[in-house]
Amino acid sequence: xxxxxxxxxxxxxxxxxxxxxxxxxxxxxxxxxxxxxxxxxxxxxxxxxxxxxxxxxxxxxxxxxxxxxxxxxxxxxxxxxxxxxxxxxxxxxxxxxxxxxxxxxxxxxxxxxxxxxxxxxxxxxxxxxxxxxxxxxxxxxxxxxxxxxxxxxxxxxxxxxxxxxxxxxxxxxxxxxxxxxxxxxxxxxxxxxxxxxxxxxxxxxxxxxxxxxxxxxxxxxxxxxxxxxxxxxxxxxxxxxxxxxxxxxxxxxxxxxxxxxxxxxxxxxxxxxxxxxxxxxxxxxxxxxxxxxxxxxxxxxxxxxxxxxxxxxxxxxxxxxxxxxxxxxxxxxxxxxxxxxxxxxxxxxxxxxxxxxxxxxxxxxxxxxxxxx
Numbered sequence: 001x002x003x004x005x006x007x008x009x010x011x012x013x014x015x016x017x018x019x020x021x022x023x024x025x026x027x028x029x030x031x032x033x034x035x036x037x038x039x040x041x042x043x044x045x046x047x048x049x050x051x052x053x054x055x056x057x058x059x060x061x062x063x064x065x066x067x068x069x070x071x072x073x074x075x076x077x078x079x080x081x082x083x084x085x086x087x088x089x090x091x092x093x094x095x096x097x098x099x100x101x102x103x104x105x106x107x108x109x110x111x112x113x114x115x116x117x118x119x120x121x122x123x124x125x126x127x128x129x130x131x132x133x134x135x136x137x138x139x140x141x142x143x144x145x146x147x148x149x150x151x152x153x154x155x156x157x158x159x160x161x162x163x164x165x166x167x168x169x170x171x172x173x174x175x176x177x178x179x180x181x182x183x184x185x186x187x188x189x190x191x192x193x194x195x196x197x198x199x200x201x202x203x204x205x206x207x208x209x210x211x212x213x214x215x216x217x218x219x220x221x222x223x224x225x226x227x228x229x230x231x232x233x234x235x236x237x238x239x240x241x242x243x244x245x246x247x248x249x250x251x252x253x254x255x256x257x258x259x260x261x262x263x264x265x266x267x268x269x270x271x272x273x274x275x276x277x278x279x280x281x282x283x284x285x286x287x288x289x290x291x292x293x294x295x296x297x298x299x300x301x302x303x304x305x306x307x308x309x310x311x312x313x314x315x316x317x318x319x320x321x322x323x324x325x326x327x328x329x330x331x332x333x334x335x336x337x338x339x340x341x342x343x344x345x346x347x348x349x350x351x352x353x354x355x356x357x358x359x360x361x362x363x364x365x366x367x368x369x370x371x372x373x
Contacts, residue, residue, distance in 0.1 A: 003030060003032035003033055003034065004026075004030055004033045004034070004089045004090070004369075004372055005033075005034045005036070005086065005087070005088040005089050006023075006026065006033060006034070006035055006036070006037075006088055006089065006090050006091075006092060006368075007035075007036045007037045007082070007083050007086060007088040007090070007091045007092070008022075008023065008035060008036075008037040008039065008043065008047075008091070008092040008093075008094065009037050009038050009039065009079065009091070009092070009093055009094065009096070009099075009100060009103070010038070010039035010040060010043060010055070010094035010095060010096060011038075011039075011054070011055065011094075011095070011096030011099055011100070012040075012055050012095070012096060013040055013055050013191060013224070014095070014267045015039065015040070015055075015094040015095040015096055015120065016039045016040025016041065016042050016043050016055050017040075017042055017166075017170065018094060018095070018119070018120055018166045018167075018361075019039050019040075019042075019043045019092075019094040019119075020039075020040075020042035020043045020045075020046055021166050021169075021170065021360075021361035022092070022094070022119060022166075022361055022364050022365055022368070023035055023043060023046045023047065024046060024361070025361045025362045025364070025365035025366075026365045026368060026369065027046065028365075029365055029366070029369060030369065035047035035048075035051065036049070036050045036051060036082070036086055036088065037050075037051055037052070037079075038051065038052040038053075038054050038075070038079060039051070039052075039053070039054075039055060039094070040053055040054075040055035041053055041055075050082070050086070054075065072099060075099075076099070076102070076103060076106075079103060080103065080106060080107065080110070083107065083112065084110075084112070087114070088114055089114050089115065089372055090114050090115035090116070090117055090368065090371070090372055091104070091107065091112070091114060091115070091116055091117070092117045092118075092119055092368065093116070093117070093118045093119065094119050094120055095119075095120035095122070097122030097123075097124070100118070100122075101122060101131075101135065104116050104118070104138055104139060105134075105138050107138075108137075108138035109138075115140045115141065115371055115372060116138060116139050116140050116141075117139070117140060117141045117142075117143065117368055117371060118135075118139055118141070118142050118143065119143045119364055119368075120143070120145055121142050121143065121144040121145065121146075121149050121153065121160075125149065125152050129152070132152060132153060132155075132156045132158070133156040133157075135153075135156070135158060136153070136156040136157045136158035139158060140159065140371060141159050141160070141161070141367065141368075141371045142158050142159065142160040142161075143160075143161055143163050143364050143367055143368075144160055144161070144162050144163070145162075145163065145164065145165045145166065145355070145356075145360065146162075146165070146304075146308065146354075146355070147162055147354055147355075147356070148308075149162070150162045159371075161363075161367045162356070163356070163360050163363040163364040163367060164355055164356020164357060164359065164360035164363060165270070165355040165356060165360055166360040166361050166364070167267070167270060167271065167274065167355070167360075168274070168352070168355055168356065168357060168358055168360060169358045169359065169360060169361065171252060171271060171274045171275070172358060174252040174253070175256070176253055176256050176257075178256065178257055180256070180257060180258065180259050181218070181257050181258065181259065182259055183214075183216050183217050183218055183259070184217075184218050184219075184220060184257060184258045184259055185207070185210070185217060185218070185219050185220075185258060185259070185260050185261065185262070185331065185335065186219075186220060186221070186222070186254045186255060186257075186258035186260070186261035186262070186263075186277065186279075187200070187203045187204075187207070187219055187220065187221040187222075187244070187261070187262050188221065188222055188251055188254070188255075188261060188262070188263045188264060188268050188272075189203055189221070189232070189262075189264050189282075190224075190264035190266060190268075191224035191225075191228065192224075192228075193227075193228065193231055194285075195264055195285075196228060196231055196232060196235070197231075197235075198284040198285065199264050199282055199283075199284050199322075200221075200232055200235050201235055201238075201239065202282060202284065202322055202323075202324055202327065203221075203262045203282065203327075204235065204236065204239040204241055204244075205239070205324035206262065206324040206325075206327040206328040206331065207219050207241060207244075207328075208239070208241055208324075209324060209325060209328035210328050210331060210332060210335070211241075211242070213328075213332055214335075217335070219244045219245075220244065220245045220246070220247065220254055220257075220258065221244055221245070221246045221247070221254075222246070222247050222248070222249070222250050222251040222254050223246055223247070223248050223249075224248075224249065225248065225249075226248055228248075229246050229247075229248050232246050233246060251268065251271070252271060252275065255271060255272050255275040255277045256275050256277070258277060259277075259278075259335065259341070260277070260278050260279060260331055260334045260335045260341070261277050261278070261279035261280075262279065262280055262282060262327065262331060263279045263280070263281055263282065264281075264282055264283065265281050265282065265283035265302055265303060265316075265318075269281055269303045269304060269305055269314065270304050270305060270352075270355075273305045273314075273348040273351055273352055274348075274352050276345045276348055276349065278334045278340075278341045278344040278345060278348075279314065279334075280314065280315045280316075280317060280327060280330045280331055280334070281302065281303045281314050281315065281316045281317065282317050282322050282327065283302055283316070283317070283318045283319065283322065284318075284319055284322050285319070301316060302316055302318055303316055305348060305351050308351045308354055308355075309347060309350070309351050313344060313347040313348070313351070314344070315330045317330070
């Protein structure tokens with residue numbers, strides 16, 4: 001196959017990891033492939049040259065988008081101009097639907113002749129299924145990572161392949177051979193300061209209530225960066241709770257050592273399920289973000305383990321229901337009841353088997369190259 005020129009876009013850290021795996025697999029199959037685009041440090045390392053690291057600017061929710069709108073507008077048109085100048089064979093959009101779907105539509109409207117491929121399918125099935133037929137009009141290929149997505153997209157005529165979840169192979173390499181610590185509870189409040197500010201104090205208050213039940217309980221947290229760690233340490237000091245150990249980028253290791261967890265909604269819920277850590281899910285955002293989202297959401301659950309299971313296997317504490325007392329009661333039930341923990345672990349195991357096993361990155365790369373002919 002001749003060398004390909006691919007422009008690839010991801011907007012946040014999880015997409016950066018998945019995009020990097022895809023790029024490595026494409027390069028392995030077609031070594032002379034040239035990559036351009038925007039993403040994070042992992043993707044930038046593979047691409048070299050014309051590639052922008054912009055994942056630190058990622059935002060969550062309507063209000064955050066409004067605040068940073070001028071920045072994203074500038075990036076939108078800059079990327080469009082770069083794509084027209086470089087003339088790649090394909091543009092691959094990795095997750096980040098708020099930005100990526102608009103750019104894909106704009107490129108097609110402006111008669112871009114290359115392939116438009118979407119990887120890590122946007123979860124429009126959760127909030128706006130009417131967008132799927134419109135997406136079919138401007139995308140050439142959808143690569144989905146959850147099994148139920150394939151039929152939804154194909155029903156609108158969009159060529160779709162289920163390639164499996166790239167998380168499986170990545171996490172399998174992070175396994176450690178250590179026993180769980182019977183009195184250790186993991187606190188994972190998310191990666192961004194906005195998430196941490198809203199969720200970590202709730203976790204700390206729940207932790208105080210749990211210590212009243214059992215003084216032997218230990219708590220450890222994981223931060224995505226040194227900056228986030230400092231922010232979390234300040235919140236611990238303000239809470240007047242006993243010192244909590246906070247590691248940096250050690251979440252997968254902590255998930256394997258703890259016996260129970262409090263986890264912010266997001267990718268970490270599937271990661272915790274992979275490592276079979278019983279946990280409760282916590283979600284809190286600004287009300288300006290939550291209220292519009294609540295009106296749009298069309299699924300019964302927020303956590304992907306629950307969506308895949310079709311029922312609530314993980315307790316969810318969302319927005320005004322994310323109260324320290326309720327959370328601590330639920331965590332205590334898991335902590336003190338080995339039968340309850342074993343039941344949740346069994347259900348998590350069944351959910352993870354639905355995600356396709358190892359090799360998702362390779363399957364995605366092969367699908368991209370087939371589409372490129």
